[in-house]
Amino acid sequence: MMKRISGFLLGLTLGVSVIAQAQTKDPVVDAIVKEATENSQLEKLGHELMDVIGPRLVGTPQMLQAHEWAVEKYKSWGISARNEKWGEWRGWERGITHIDMVAPRVKSLQGMQLAWSPGMAGKTVTGDVVIIPDVPDSVAFQKWLPSVRGKFVMLSMLQPTGRPDYNWDEFGTKESVEKMKKDRDALTIAWGRRITKTGYTSRSLQAALEKAGAAGILNSYWSKGFGANKIFGAVTKKIPSVDMALEDYGLLYRLAESGHTPKISLRADSKETGVVPTFNTIAEIRGSEKPEEYVILSAHFDSWDGGSGATDNGTGTITMMEAARILKKVFPHPKRTILVGHWGSEEQGLNGSRAFVEDHPEIVNNIQVVFNQDNGTGRVVNLAGQGFLNAYDYLGRWLSKVPQDIRKNVETSFPGIPGGGGSDFASFVAVGAPAFSLSSLSWSYGTYTWHTNLDTYDKIVFDDVRSNAILTAVLAYQASEDPVRTSREKSILPLNSKGEPGTWPTQGKATRRGGLD
Incomplete structure (x- = not known):
């Protein structure tokens, strides 16, 4: 009799567990995965940005064309977007380079x-x-x-x-x-x-x-x-x-x-185009309950122009665009405002994001979180706390809602050390805003595509980028809906190599007249 009762209780417990799991399954996360998997726009976005527009060197016509393209793309998805001027740059346009050895x-x-x-x-x-x-x-x-x-x-x-x-x-x-x-x-x-x-x-x-x-x-x-x-x-x-x-x-x-x-003949055409404006492209899904608090999806828009800027940072760019598109479609009224920042002139010193931080203290002071992606086409495998003492709490909670097949690849380290450079998240970390790098695996990034002539569309691994878009969208959704504001409390940093107390990175000033002074 006791065995029968024990079996009944065990079955009841398992049944309650299954019901609880079904009740806690999030339909928004399911919708994000479904949209990203069945209606992905990544290949189309990648082709239009990398093949049609091409590299996005600051000060070139292609950089301006990319900004205008992004605004129109966002508008086609029902997302408001604008190009926000932050400086000026030396204008330049690449032409033909042709080299022949004519002797011996x-x-x-x-x-x-x-x-x-x-x-x-x-x-x-x-x-x-x-x-x-x-x-x-x-x-x-x-x-x-x-x-x-x-x-x-x-x-x-x-x-x-x-x-x-x-x-x-x-x-x-x-x-x-x-x-x-x-x-x-x-x-x-x-x-x-x-x-x-x-x-x-x-x-x-x-x-x-x-x-x-x-x-x-x-x-x-x-x-x-x-x-x-x-x-x-x-x-x-x-x-x-x-x-x-x-x-x-x-x-x-x-x-x-x-x-x-040896004797060579060289033709190297290029054109100076005077002083041209530089922009950040800012897209916005307005918050329904706390519109003055912000979740920011971050990726630099510019590139060097040896290739077409595919993995640096075309993949980060289309990841954030795709995440925003999906969120607008499946969850159009987030609690907090979701901004997407496509920064200009990151390659010359994080200038676009530094300018945004300087120009928008009203946003920076009310940031819930920044997620930045900028190190190649690979799936995200690392998320560090950037020195924020309580980052483990909110990042851990949000990450737990990400599908297991994506979450299992991501190693976390807390509280971590605040990044002083390397990509645009550092512009926000320097002023104490919780900003994090979605760091991906290599795919021989440093050798074959980082700033090289081979950084082209064919190097993109779309399965990995699709995984990153899902990860970003779920994290942004969780951050926007979290009832609690994120903590900005900083950890005590370890001693540096000289045995001195570690210090938080200082805010860098944006260069607003590139190649002109």
């Missing part, structure tokens, strides 16, 4: 002018290629300097190998791998000394070469992966600066070093 044989070469490089007014210039010499001292360099007139000068060291380290580790013998790395380290040190002996820094050296009449500057910032080079900005004012693929740069270097005097 003919070969078309791979390379592109750096951002903001001076153009050549449609002309093609032909000249010898020379290497910065290894001189005894700055006096000897000054004697050599006039010889650069009309020539293209190579400023990067010759890489001893074009194979990534992982390729060496897979196929090389232990002895050959160790020798390669030892030789590379020695060459790197020697090249640094070579530049120092000219009496200039790497930056001021280019100005000296320009003044001496060089035809152009050749660099190769290899990203240590097959075919990958990092493309940043030029410092020259009158002559073109070009980054070349490792393979072609090495070819020219070896020919010049061996006395075969």
Whole structure:
């Protein structure tokens, strides 16, 4: 009899548990997952932004086009959006870069002018290629300097190998791998000394070469992966600066070093467009009960322009856009206002988000939370507390509502250390607003897509981005509905490397006139 009663009670307990689970299952979360899975707009957004508009270098027409596109896209979803001016920038538009080796044989070469490089007014210039010499001292360099007139000068060291380290580790013998790395380290040190002996820094050296009449500057910032080079900005004012693929740069270097005097012809078109405005795009789903409190979805909108800015930060951008679209459709009246911030000029120093923090204390003082995504196409795997003492409480509660198949990938660490830079969440952390990075796994981000010529649509892993959109939407929904305001209490930071008490990051000031002063 007792066994029958025990069995009945056990069944009753299990039944109550199942009913309780059914009652606590959130239909809004289910709707978010369903919309994200069955009606995803990510591929379309990615194509329109990365393929049609392309890279979004601050100050270019493509950056303005992207801002206008985002506003219209949000409006088509019934979400109000605006472009908010925060500064001005040097306007510039990229044109054709074409490079050919014409001696000692003919070969078309791979390379592109750096951002903001001076153009050549449609002309093609032909000249010898020379290497910065290894001189005894700055006096000897000054004697050599006039010889650069009309020539293209190579400023990067010759890489001893074009194979990534992982390729060496897979196929090389232990002895050959160790020798390669030892030789590379020695060459790197020697090249640094070579530049120092000219009496200039790497930056001021280019100005000296320009003044001496060089035809152009050749660099190769290899990203240590097959075919990958990092493309940043030029410092020259009158002559073109070009980054070349490792393979072609090495070819020219070896020919010049061996006395075969390579000659190239170069056409590098670009156009200065004067002073142009810079913007943040701000989208808003107005809160129904606490409209003056804010949940902010954050991603920088600009990119470098070696590729099309796909994983830095096109994927963060479309993640936030998709999350907002889904929320507007399945939960259009959140308790708190949900803002989406697409920041300009993050790449030059978090300028758009810093300007927003400076310009909107009324919003910053009433932030419930900021979620930022900006490190590639991978699924989110880390969420740290950024030094906020009680972040474990509210982030833990919200994260518990995320579907298990997504939540299981996310490691948390509390209270963590406040980020002083790296991406736009840091602009908010610096003023004590609870802001967090949705940090994703690598997909070889640092080598192959971060600021490189290979950061293009085809590198996007849409399954991972879809997972991130669901995660973001659920976290934003939970944050908007939480009956409690988030705590801003800061933890006591550990001692720094000097044994001094750790200090909270200080607020950085936005650069509002880029390349103009």
